[in-house]
Amino acid sequence: MPIRGGDELSVFYVDGDADGGSRVATSLERHDRLSVATAASADAALDRLTADVDCIVSDYELPGRDGIEFLEAVREEYPDLPFILFTAGGSEAVASDAISAGVTDYLQRDTGTEQYAALADRIVDAVEASRTRRQRRRHHTAIETAQEGISIVGADGRFQYVNDAYAELYGYDPDELLGEDWELLYPDSEVEFVRSELIPAVEAEGYWHGRTTGRRADGTTFLEDHVVSTTENSELICTVRNISGREAREQKLTRLHAATRDLIEATTVEEIATLATDAADDILDFPLNGIHRYDEAVDGLVPVSVSDSSRELLGEPPVLTDGLAWETFERGEPQVYADVREAEGVLNPDTPVRSEILLPLDDHGIFIASSTERDAFDDADVTFAKLLAANVTSALDRTAHARKLELLQERTQTLMNTSSVDATADIAVTAAHEILGADLSTFHGFVERDGQQRLEPVATTDTVDEVLDSTPEYVRSETADPVTALVWEVFDDGEPVSIHDTNEYPEFVDTTPARSAILYPIADRGVFVVTSTTPGAFSETDTKLTDILASTLRAALERVDRESLLRERTAELEAQNERLERFASIVSHDLRNPLQVAEGSLELACEGDDEGADGDTTVDDHLDNVRWALDRMDGLIEELLTLARDGDRIDDLESVDLAALSETCWRSVATAEATLVTRVDRRIRADRSRLEQLLENLFRNAVEHGGDGVTVTVGDLEDRAGFYVADDGPGIPGDERSQIFESGYSTSADGTGFGLSIVHEIVAAHDWEITVTDGADGGTRFEITGLTVAE
Incomplete structure (x- = not known):
């Protein structure tokens, strides 16, 4: 595993x-x-x-x-x-x-x-x-091949390492200096200077460059160019050069250090490459030079900055995918050729280039310095070229890490402003591709459907569709393939997994195009799959960046959930407020008329205006009007309160006998001489209270519009999961059917206009559908579908 x-x-x-x-x-x-x-x-x-x-x-x-x-x-x-x-x-x-x-x-x-x-x-x-x-060994090889003397002094002031050039400057063998105190190599007056000025300067700034006086084994002294820097372990790295009669090289080194400061401040690959090629030309006197950057997309070395002299001599530089430069880059070891025409593997034996220095810049690319003369570069030239290449490599390292961090910060800010799960996941996998080079990255979300648990793709990089016929989904199964089993293991354990190279595991060979991967669980939401078709694609830094990106993805998804819930609750409150506003408006308007009728009729009745003998209105007539007005207000208030209180809220569903409930609702409605016929034998799943309101309103609507002798039928829909309520009344004109469910709409002088609006809201709250059509015997037929039939 x-x-x-x-x-x-x-x-x-x-x-x-x-x-x-x-x-x-x-x-x-x-x-x-x-x-x-x-x-x-x-x-x-x-x-x-x-x-x-x-x-x-x-x-x-x-x-x-x-x-x-x-x-x-x-x-x-x-x-x-x-x-x-x-x-x-x-x-x-x-x-x-x-x-x-x-x-x-x-x-x-x-x-x-x-x-x-x-x-x-x-x-x-x-x-x-x-x-x-x-x-x-690599470090020592680089140091030992350098022209200048190099030593490492431990925190105790004793030499831990000296190269041959360093020992030779002072007239010793390297073994004679190991373990000795650095004071051995300086006269007393110089020792005081080193202690009081040089070492404090290094401790404060991390670096010192100047001239000191060295003492040889035979007691003679010489002027030396001295560069001292410190490590995180408080070791001192000392670079020493005998500058007697070598002012030109001293000047070159000084200028190279100045160029290094510019490299440190550079912020892009292009800027670093341009500064390096300019320094190689102006300082090191390498007019034919260039820097090529490794580009994973073409799997080759792409020219970034090439000197004008090189372009004039060789033309536009190509992308290098083979030859001496490519071999040097792959091996990661410097190569110096006295005559490239004689080198094994040269692509063009007739090239005008003779001498060449090829220096890898780690995995960033390669630095090339050339000459048309044979054996043009001495040891000092190679040393200066290596110093420049080392500084370029450090600058590129810093820029690459800084750019990744900048991209990560940008994507993190974007993730914290998304509004959906899909958009959030898409930004995360795109960031993995951009920042980590993870060309086959996905986010698989957890779902449970049809009795199966699945990790389904929510977002993928574009490269996935190019490499795979289809994006895989991972179904939990005891017989799952190795890749699916591993993804579920990560999800279940809640711990990330790193794979350096899938080919190192027999169970993964020929099962996936991915060669390296980081699988990261996102709580109970799913798995963030960061993969590449290149083995060993992810460094320790990349693993840490993935941890940050995955943590941000998790926080973003949680935020999206919270905001989605907040939007739902806000919508509910807005709907409730709308219902309350309708309630207040209708109460203030529709109750006014029956209230005025009741007040006027009551006043007339109190005055004793009884002229029944000659056919005029009697006191009883006035009281009948009061009773009607009170009934009218009672109906309005009941239905308005239903809208204001319940709206589209649905409580727990239960199994309901539709025929029995229809009979109960019929007794609750003032049906006079109307008749109910039930032709249903189904039980359905519904909110009993709301279904009762629905039936009562449909029955009341049929009686109000169909008259005292209307027949109302409740029956099953044979071809669909649903039922109908039909009457044999006058029916509803076709041009009015689109309006009947609107609040306040009624064709009856006594209607409130809210009965069918309530019906529509109850249907919608159950996720059912309602349609209106002609009844079999004329009249109106309401069909309600989309129900769940209970066992």
Whole structure:
């Protein structure tokens, strides 16, 4: 399984006993940094051995070649690869032979399980030590090939390292100076200056450059150009040059340091490249020079800044995808050619270029300095070129990291202003592509549908559609493929997973085009998949940036949820306010008429105006008018309160017998001589109280418009999940049907205009649909569909 944070180590275990080899491999893989492949013989291991292996662990007794012969074969091809002999069949003689053959470590196998933990620790220690040695060797190689003298002075004031040039300046061998105090190389008067001025300046500024007087082993002195800088461990790095008679080089170095300050202040790749090529031309006297930047999109070295002289001699520079420059960039080691025409791998043997310095700028690109003369560059030229290249590399490192941070800050600000999940996820995967070069990135959101749990793609980079036929979705299953299983593991565990190279895991080979990945869980929302088609694409810095981006994505999604809920609640409040405004408006308007009728009729009745004998209005007539007005107001108030109080709110659904409820509602309506017919045998899921309001309003509407003898029918819709309420009254004209559900609309002089509006709101609150059409016997038929039929 992939490691969780940190660097994974690839181990090759070789054992002639297949069962034993499997047991050891399984035990070692319990260590969270080790991934183990096995082989049953030395020859099988050699056939599969590549530079990607971090350590070999081998038994001594192997079929064919024994462990020592295997070690010797490995050392011929990989002299620095850690090799641990882990055997039960060893002896002092075997141990001696192993040491002579260059074994890294020797461990006697026993029967206890503790030995595997010890072996795992030995492997980690061996690999880390090997890496440290390689790093130091690279640094020392660069230092030792430099023209100037270079030393490292520890915090205790003693030399930790000196190169040959440094020791030679003072008349010593390098070994004679190691461990000695730096004061050995300076006269007393100069020691005081170094203590009181030079060292305090370095401690304050981190850097000092000037002239000091050095003392040789024979007591003579000389004037030296001295550059001192400090490390984070309080070590002093000293660069010394004998400047007697070398003023020209002193001036060149001074100008180069000045150019370095400009490089440090540069903010773009183009600006850095231009400053570097200008410095190479003006300061180092390299008129033919240029800087090419590695571009992943073309997998080549693209010219960024090339001197005018180079363009005049060679024409427009091409993108370099092979040849000496490309090979140098891939190897990561400087190359100096006295005559490139004689070099193996030169693309154009007739090139006008003869001498050439090729200096890799780490993974940023390459610096090229050329000459039309053979053997044009001496050691000093190479040293100055390396200094310039090192400064350019540092500037590019800083710019790359600063640009990533700037982009991350921009995308973070954008993420905090999105309004939807889709937009938020899209910005995150786009940022992963832009900032981290993660060309196959996605955000998969968690959903549960049709009884299955899925991680479905919410947003993807454009490259996904170009590389894959379709964006995958990950369905939870016990028989899921390895990729799907890993994504679900990350989601369930809530811990990110990093994969350096999918080809290091047999289960992933040929299952995904991704070669490196960072899988990041986003709480219970889903998984942020940051992947690249390039192995080892993500550095430790990239992992930290991914952590920031994923955390921001999670916060943004939570914010979107909160704001969405707030918008819903705001809409509910606005709807409630609208209902209250309608209520107030209608109360103030529609209640006024029946109230005036009641007041006037009551006043006449109190005056005793009774002229019934001759056919005029009687007191009883006036009181009948009062009663009508009061009934009218009572109906208005009841329906208006229903609208104002409930609106579109729906409580819990339950199974309702539609026929029985229809009978109950019919008894609640003043139906006079009207007749109810029920032709339903279904139970439906509904809010019983609101469904009762719906039926009462439809029944009241039928009676009010159809007259005392109207027949109302409630029946099932045979072809759909629904029911109808129909009457045999006069019906509704076609041109009025679009208005009948509007609040306040009524064709009856006694109607409030709210009965059918209430019906419409109850239907909408259930997510049903209502349509109006002609009844089978004339009249009006309301059809309500989209119901859920209860068992």
